[in-house]
Amino acid sequence: MISVNFNVHRKLKFFIFIIIILILSTTVVMASILKSGLQSDAYTVLKKGSSINKINVKGQIESDNTAEVYTTSSNIIKEIKVKIGDEVKSGDILALLDTKDLQKEIEQMEASLKTTQATNKSKLDNAQKAYDNAEKLSREGENSQIAAAEGAVNAAKLDLDDKKNTYEDNKVLFQCGAISEQDLNKSEISFKNAQDTYSESSVALNNIKDKVNLDLNTAKSNYEQAKFLYEDKSQQIAIERKKQQFSDCTVLAPADGIISSVNGVEGNPASGSLLQIQSTDNIVAIMEVKEADIDKVKNGQKVKVKTDSTGDKIIQGEIIKIEDIAKEEDNDMLKLKDDSNDEEAKFEVKIKIKDLNHKLKIGMKATADIILEEKNNVYKVPYESIFKDKNDNNCIYIAEKKNKGYLIKHVSVAKGTESDSYVEVTGKHIKDGVIVLNNPLDHEVGETIKIK
Structure with missing residues (x-):
């Protein structure tokens, strides 16, 4: 029991000794710093400049x-x-696509078209002649059959008129007793026969005229059909389509x-x-923006693009499209059910390249700064130089010249635009030349320090 307590006591002494050594070492280091003065990376001298709030993203160059x-x-x-x-x-x-079968089809179709065109031309010529002849026969005075039939009608009409007059005269004579009833009946029969002859000749004339008109209409229909077939381009169109298919090969x-x-x-x-x-004429940058930042991104925002091949050259761009849906791989529900694969979703943002002499190539990997907000003539300090006091106010330590050293003072500030490393600040004591300590936790208010 005594041996155990003794070992514990020895270990405790050892730890106390180590702590004392560390304190002394820190004191020596701080004393050395105070004696030699703060290095330039330990403080910031305020001067007006620009403050840019931006998001850094990655993607690649593509064609729009x-x-x-x-x-x-x-x-x-x-x-x-x-x-x-x-x-x-x-x-x-x-x-190039295979065209052997197409070539054979085109040759066969062209041969068939040539034969069809010759046949249809012959039919059209014959139909034209038949139509012209039928039209000629339909004209007055050109058809001998009609002329003969009209002559027969005229002769029958003269005979009818004569037989009618004789019959009428004989009826008067019979009443006067000048002729017998037999003679009267004969004249009546002759009159009726003349009527029948006239009627038959008229019907014959109309039949001939009807036939001429029918022949004319038939000839016209045959001509129009032959003309339609001759002018039909369906085979030619089919060949042209085949030739287009050949060309498409x-x-x-x-x-x-x-x-x-x-x-x-x-x-x-x-x-x-x-x-x-x-197309290489319309180059864009497609960038991936995390879901935590996507609400900050707007169309029209300026973008500064860089690639490995273009080095430090900044290529100006502008956001022209923001996808409403996250990239497909980020929407995989199977992944979302597995916590090990539940990564932050990313949204694609399209950036128009405004620099016409960009020398970008499709497929290049690129990085870009999306400018969310930019201010000029402002003061900015490193993030780590700002801390909260007991009243939850934003504060910084400044170093004011006093005798041969600098006196550390505590001042309140208001924060403005923030970037990756710097914060815009405003306040009563913020002006050109003020020295701000970058690591306030290393110092105390009222402490006098030296600055290189």
């Missing part, structure tokens, strides 16, 4: 104009002439740009998007 290259043909892909990263110009050949670049993806595979049928081209 992406063209998907499709073809209407489902033919086999014979050759793809480009690869990812190739720069192409509008009209450059990107891929040579896949051309629709615009200048960089090949960003190749989906088609040689030997497989062409379907969907074969390739993707990103």
Whole structure:
């Protein structure tokens, strides 16, 4: 029991000794600092400048104009002439599809069209002649059958008039007793026969005229049908469509740009998007902003973009679009159920590059400062120089010149714009030349220090 207490006592003495050594070392160091004076990184001399509140984000350079290259043909892909990263110009050949079957179809269709056109031309010529003849026969005085029939009608009409007059005269004579009833009956029969002849000749004339009109209408209909078939372009249109399919088998670049993806595979049928081209004429930066910062970001805010290839050169930009939905991988519900994968969501922000001589390339990794707020002619101090006093006021320590040293004083300040490392401050004692201590916890009010 005595041995145990003795060991504890020895350990306690050792710890006390270590603490004393540390205190003495700190005192010696502080004394050395006070004697030599504070280094320049231990204080800030106030002067007016700019205060920028910004968010630093990462992303990459992309095109704001992406063209998907499709073809209407489902033919086999014979050759793809480009690869990812190739720069192409509008009209450059990107891929070739197999055209052997198409070429045969076009040749067969053109031969069929030639035969059909010759046949239809012959039919049209014959129909034209028949129509012209029928039209001629329908004109007055041109049809001999009509002329003969009209002559027969006229003769029958004269005979009818004569037989009618004779019959009327004989009726008077019979009443006077000048002729017999038999003679009267004969004249009546002759009159009725003349009526029948006239009626029959009139019907015959109308039948001939009807037939001429029917022949004319039939000839006209046949001509119009033959003309329609001759002028029909459906076969020609079908050939043109086949030729367009043939042309589509040579896949051309629709615009200048960089090949960003190749989906088609040689030997497989062409379907969907074969390739993707990103235009180099309209470059944007796509940046990822954390959900904690997304509410601070607004359209129109200035952005300063940098890449490894452009070094320290700042490329000016402007926010033009903020996605309303987080990136897809951040919305995976399976991940959200697993706490180990529950990472902060990120939102894509599109930045228009305003510097026309940017020399940026699609796919470059980039960083950017989104300027949330910027003020000029303000004072700013390091974050760590501000602390709270017992009344919860924001305060700083300043060093005022006194004799050969500097006297530490406590002053209240109001905070303004904040950036990653600095805070804008205002207050009664804030002016040019004031010395602010960066590490106030290392000092006490009323302490006199030296400054290098």
